Amino acid sequence: MKGLGVSPGIVMGHVYVDWKEQFEIEKDYVDDAEGEVERLNLAVATASEEIRQLYAGETAVVDKDEAGPDLYRVHGVMLGDPEFLGEIRDMIVAQNVNAEWAVKTVAEKFAQVFENMDNDCLKARADDVKDVSARVCRLLLHIEGGDLLKDEREGLILVCKSMGTAEISLIQKNNIVGLVCEEGTIGSHATIMARNQHKPAVVGLSGVADDVYHGDFIIVDGNNGDVFINPDEKTIQECRARQKRESLFLSRLRSFAGRPACSADGVLLKVYGNAASDADIKSIVEVDGHGVGLYRTEYIYLTRAHLPAEGEQFWEYKKALLAMKGRPVVFRTLDIGGDKIPSYLSMPEEKNPALGHRAIRYSLSRVDIFRSQIKAILRASAYGDVSILLPLISAIDEVRSAKAVIDDVKEELRREGTAFNPRTKVGVVVETPSAAVISDLIACECDFLSIGSNDLIQYTMAVDRLAAALSYLYSPFSPSVLRLVQTTIKNGAAAGKPVSLCGEMAGDPLLSPILFGMGLRSFSVNPSEMLRTQWILSLLKTEEMRACADEVLNLATAGEIHRYCREHFSRFVSGDHILPEQ
Known part of the structure; x- marks a missing residue:
C-alpha cells in the first residue's frame, strides 16, 4: 500500500488496532x-x-x-x-x-x-x-486484544482511522514503534509527535484500518510512504537491509554530539530541540543540544483527565529545567484548539476552529488558566534559563495584553516573596501572515521571535493542515511562505532581536541550508533531527547557502523550489545520503 510518509524511518512489528475502531x-x-x-x-x-x-x-x-x-x-x-x-x-x-x-x-x-x-x-x-x-x-463481543493500556508486547504499530487527542497520547507509549493512519497530513500534531518520538509514520491510506487485523505483521516505511501487510520473505529482507544502512548512518551521526555547531567556513549556529515530554528532554540531552527551543506545554494538559493545577505544572517545568542543567528552555504557553482539545475544557463549537478561539486567544479569554500557567513558569525560572513564548499572535494588542498578565503575575510573586527570575524573556511565535508582515513592530514589543512554520504555511496558503485532499497546498517550499520567513528574519535582525525557527521546516534537509542562507542562525528541530541538521550545515559554506537562498526566492512555484532544493541537497535526504565521517 502507498501513502504519504510523514515521519522517516523503517520499522517492522505487529498491528495494534484500537478496539474502539473494531x-x-x-x-x-x-x-x-x-x-x-x-x-x-x-x-x-x-x-x-x-x-x-x-x-x-x-x-x-x-x-x-x-x-x-x-x-x-x-x-x-x-x-x-x-x-x-x-x-x-x-x-x-x-x-x-x-x-x-x-x-x-x-x-x-x-x-x-x-x-x-x-x-x-x-x-x-x-x-x-x-x-x-x-x-x-x-x-x-469477545473481541481479543486492542487494549494498549494492558498490552505489554513490544514492537506494536498503531493503525487507526483518524488522529486526534487520543492518538497523540497513544503514540507516546513505549511499545508503540510506528503509526499508520487513514487520514492526516504531514502538518497534523499527531504526525509531528511521531517524528518527535522517532517513530516512522505513514498517513493517507484509505481503508487500511479495515484491511488489517490485530496482530498482523506489518512493515512501515516512513521515508517513501510504503506499508507492507504480511509481506513475503524477500520484502522483509530488503527492508532489513535498508534498516541496517539507516542504523549505520545514525550511529555515525552520533559522533557529532558535543561538536561545535558551525558552517563549513566557521559561522556559528545553534541547534535546539523541540520537546513535549520527558523522553524528548532526555533525547536533547543525549545529543548535547544547545537547549529546548520549543517546549510544547499543551501536552501537560492533553495527557491528563483534569486541568493541571499550578503545582503540577511547576513540577513539570522545573523537572525539564533541572534535566537541561542550565541550558535554555523556551516554554510556549498553552496552544490548544484545532486538533488539540482536552476533553475537560469547554471550547466553543466553531465551523473553522483553526481560525477561531485557540492558543493566545483562548489564554486571554481564560485569564485564570493563563495566570496559573505563567505563575508556574515564572516559579520554575528560579531553577534554570527560562523564556516564555506566546503562540498565534496576530496583533500588537495581543502581545501587550499577554505581557500585562505576565507583569501582574510577577508583582504577585514579589508580594508573596516567591523566588523567580524577573528578567525572564518573552518572545512571540510568528505563525500568521499578519505577524510576519508586522514583525518589525512585534520585534519592538518582545525579546525574541520564533517562526512557527507549521501554522504559517496553513494560514498563508489558506489550507487546513489536516485536510489530506489539500496536502499539495500545504508545502514548506511555497514562495509566499519562504518570503514571509525571510521578512521575519530580516526584521528581527534589524531590531537586534534573536530569531529562531521552530517548525518542521527547520529540520528539513532540503530547506535548512536555504534558511541559513536567509540569515537564520537558530534552529529548533525534533530531537531525532538535531544532529543531522548540525551535520548538513557543517558541510556547506555561508556564501554557498546565501546564493542558493537568493535563487530560491526568485523562483515562482513550490514545485520549482522543491526541484531546485533536491538538485542541490538531495544527498542529505534519508535513504541516499552520504555517510558522515567518523
Whole structure:
C-alpha cells in the first residue's frame, strides 16, 4: 500500500488496532432476558477487574506522570454506578434486547447529558462514559486484544482511522514503534509527535484500518510512504537491509554530539530541540543540544483527565529545567484548539476552529488558566534559563495584553516573596501572515521571535493542515511562505532581536541550508533531527547557502523550489545520503 510518509524511518512489528475502531453494535432481540443480564454482569465484573489492576499498577504501562491512574479511578466508579447499570439492566428486561445494544444506547444517553453541561469537568465525563461502555462491549463481543493500556508486547504499530487527542497520547507509549493512519497530513500534531518520538509514520491510506487485523505483521516505511501487510520473505529482507544502512548512518551521526555547531567556513549556529515530554528532554540531552527551543506545554494538559493545577505544572517545568542543567528552555504557553482539545475544557463549537478561539486567544479569554500557567513558569525560572513564548499572535494588542498578565503575575510573586527570575524573556511565535508582515513592530514589543512554520504555511496558503485532499497546498517550499520567513528574519535582525525557527521546516534537509542562507542562525528541530541538521550545515559554506537562498526566492512555484532544493541537497535526504565521517 502507498501513502504519504510523514515521519522517516523503517520499522517492522505487529498491528495494534484500537478496539474502539473494531466493532459495530447491532440491535438484536433475545429470548432469555435474565440470562442476558447475567452476561452483562459478568462483562462488567471483568471490566472492573481490568480497571482495578490498571489502577493498582499491576499491568499498567503508562508513565506515572500521565493521566492514567486518575482516569482508571473515574472509570471504576462509573462501572459501579447503580443508576448507569440499573438503566442498562432495565432496558434488557423491558425490551428483550441484547446487552451490547442496551449498553450502547444507555451510554449514548448519559454521554449526551454530560456533553450538555456547562461545567468543564463534568463535560469530560462524556468521554469516560464512551470509553467504559466500549470496554464492556468488547468483552460482551469477545473481541481479543486492542487494549494498549494492558498490552505489554513490544514492537506494536498503531493503525487507526483518524488522529486526534487520543492518538497523540497513544503514540507516546513505549511499545508503540510506528503509526499508520487513514487520514492526516504531514502538518497534523499527531504526525509531528511521531517524528518527535522517532517513530516512522505513514498517513493517507484509505481503508487500511479495515484491511488489517490485530496482530498482523506489518512493515512501515516512513521515508517513501510504503506499508507492507504480511509481506513475503524477500520484502522483509530488503527492508532489513535498508534498516541496517539507516542504523549505520545514525550511529555515525552520533559522533557529532558535543561538536561545535558551525558552517563549513566557521559561522556559528545553534541547534535546539523541540520537546513535549520527558523522553524528548532526555533525547536533547543525549545529543548535547544547545537547549529546548520549543517546549510544547499543551501536552501537560492533553495527557491528563483534569486541568493541571499550578503545582503540577511547576513540577513539570522545573523537572525539564533541572534535566537541561542550565541550558535554555523556551516554554510556549498553552496552544490548544484545532486538533488539540482536552476533553475537560469547554471550547466553543466553531465551523473553522483553526481560525477561531485557540492558543493566545483562548489564554486571554481564560485569564485564570493563563495566570496559573505563567505563575508556574515564572516559579520554575528560579531553577534554570527560562523564556516564555506566546503562540498565534496576530496583533500588537495581543502581545501587550499577554505581557500585562505576565507583569501582574510577577508583582504577585514579589508580594508573596516567591523566588523567580524577573528578567525572564518573552518572545512571540510568528505563525500568521499578519505577524510576519508586522514583525518589525512585534520585534519592538518582545525579546525574541520564533517562526512557527507549521501554522504559517496553513494560514498563508489558506489550507487546513489536516485536510489530506489539500496536502499539495500545504508545502514548506511555497514562495509566499519562504518570503514571509525571510521578512521575519530580516526584521528581527534589524531590531537586534534573536530569531529562531521552530517548525518542521527547520529540520528539513532540503530547506535548512536555504534558511541559513536567509540569515537564520537558530534552529529548533525534533530531537531525532538535531544532529543531522548540525551535520548538513557543517558541510556547506555561508556564501554557498546565501546564493542558493537568493535563487530560491526568485523562483515562482513550490514545485520549482522543491526541484531546485533536491538538485542541490538531495544527498542529505534519508535513504541516499552520504555517510558522515567518523
